[in-house]
Amino acid sequence: MTQTNEHDIRVQILNSFLTTPHRKIDELAPLHAEALARDPLFYGHLAPWYFQKGEVRDHRTLFVAHLATSEHSEFREAAWVLLQGLAPYEVARVLDHAKRVIGKAPRSLKSSIAHYLETREQNPRQFDGAAMRARGDLKHLYASLRLKPGPRAQAILFDEQPPADSPLAALKKLAQAESAEQQAEIIVANKIPYTTAVGALKHITPALLVALINAMSPQEVINNMASLKKRGALEHPEVKALIEAKLTEAKTDKRVSTMKAKKAAEVAQLDAETERKLTEITDQRVADKVEIKRPTALFVDKSGSMTQAIEVAKQLAALVSAVTTADFRVYAFDTAAFEIKAKVPQGKRPTLSDWESAFKFIKADGGTSIGVALAKMAKERIYVEQIVLVTDEGENTAPLFRDAWTEYAKEMQVAPSVIIVKVGGSYPPFEKGLQERGIEVIAYEFKGDQYALPNVLPLLALPSKSELVDIIMGYELPHRPQEATGVHA
């Protein structure tokens, strides 16, 4: 394999990881199997990189499952370590996927799960919390691997006789409690998770909601926003204030998933104020993750039929402007180009809502000249080092992008790299034309999952695709600590 081929394959693998269906692990699995088969070395480094930089949990599950069942012992070793950081439901998924889809569950995977369970048993608080949230998954892990649970695990999971000091015992008490005050006390004292408690309660008063929300993490509040709204939480001022306080906490909580907040807003159909708060969380969380240091332009194809591209562009503009420390320009184009500016006070970063306002009257119509925005930038002598194109690549009007790029490179003495976010289709002759001019191109296919868009950011934050691959290759496969190498009986 030549170095160019190797790079191309690695970039293709990276591209594939951009589009991520949620909770459809089986559909995602071939992507991992193929990446592992095509370039095992890169896959091995991609896994720890993704564990640090990636957003989609399904991918983490699949990385562990595929590494754990690999023929390479160092990959199985890495899986052993990575598995320890998963939630119980994810560990159960790893095991099921390995058995059902890949068709094997090697001894090292069993050993890893045994160690996982043993570690949790050693910390009763952690074990009880896990049992409360994922009792079925834990039972499944013990039973499928025929692992002998410790006394506390046995009592909680299999004998249904939780120790008096465990939250599960409290849950039993909760179901029997007669007054709302008693119920609230039990919830607060035992930090009973929201989803568990609502299953045990017939009627939920505002006082109970306060107790429940107090026991929730910011991520849990976000995840359960639709349910909270359904139970009237947003109609009661005190309860709503508590929710807002949790949302404010979420901005700096590193455990909160970047795009979950937006998802919650969509699913729950919230009032504008709460939705704005959730959007702020998204922006803040994104800002914490990466920094784009190169001057960047985002070109949005607004030609006829590109309505979806306009929506994607708003999201991308918000994501990029939240993390860039360099000049950032946004242009919409059909056969003419014009700059879109978000109005924000000096020194403030535009948020998604600012971009939504800026894009407010942009509509999809007209022919397509992808080069027209770059020609405008050359004329106005605006310097960028990378260009993000949100387009279906179907240009039918001069200036063509490749010609405008050549002219721009000559005028501005720079060779901007091009990142294409393909929306609504692709047109191979377009990319081929760019490659023939020696333009560095990374292409991503957007398949409708806006929650995968933050995965574009780490790539924009890097100087070039070669350096990105180098950085990923710099991530070492993890090794388990010496004391953990013994096998659980």
Next chain:
Amino acid sequence: MTMRNEINAVDLAFVVDTTGSMGGLIQAAQDQMITMLGEVTRAANINLWLGMVEYRDHPPQDQMVYKVYPFTADMQEAQKNIRCLKVEGGGDEPEAVLDGITAACRELAWWKHSCRLIILVGDAPPHGTGRHGDAFPQGCPCGETIESVTRLAEEQRITVHALGLTDSVMDAFGAISHLTGGKFFSAKQGNEAIQQIAAILKAEFADIELDRRVLDAWRAHPDIALDNLAEQAQCTRYAASSSMVRLLSRDLIEVPIVS
């Protein structure tokens, strides 16, 4: 013309090659067009108007370049028009494809607010695409090119999907459909084409009630802020914003003139 429902109006035009080479294919093409019509009508709660353009070739290859059948809401009449298509003439392999699309864009009375689709059906590429024996190798006598007709379609907000009945049209029909945001289907994918076009319409009109609410809220207060628009339409900002783009793109919401 009867009053059309502005939210769910669809104008669909078949642009069909009726030259002699279609002889063995026309029956299947007619069947597919009629099936598509039924599927599209059932796909969503839409108000469909159908038009058609048949094209052949420029003299001396053929005496008829194209013929336009105006839009109609009468689906029985539309089906009759499809069934009555007769094939003949054509001469060399390439045909007046670009004339057919141009005529559809310019001569059919597309409604201002409709969702607009062309389904191009044919077995031969346009002139000037490098086919052996092309009587007009320098390009179609009409002076149009693939780029110019796709630009014209995009300017009119028309998406062209293409059903190619032979392999020889794959490149040209693929480009025509792609450059307008449409899809290309080969003859073997006839059923898929029908399903996909139905799915495209379903997606387009999936949020019809939301669009209606956003439009009502907008019309009541054209200077409404996005937050308030979302609140009045009982949806999220994101949904309201997406709906706005759809409504703007179909000129159901006018862009205010900034002085």
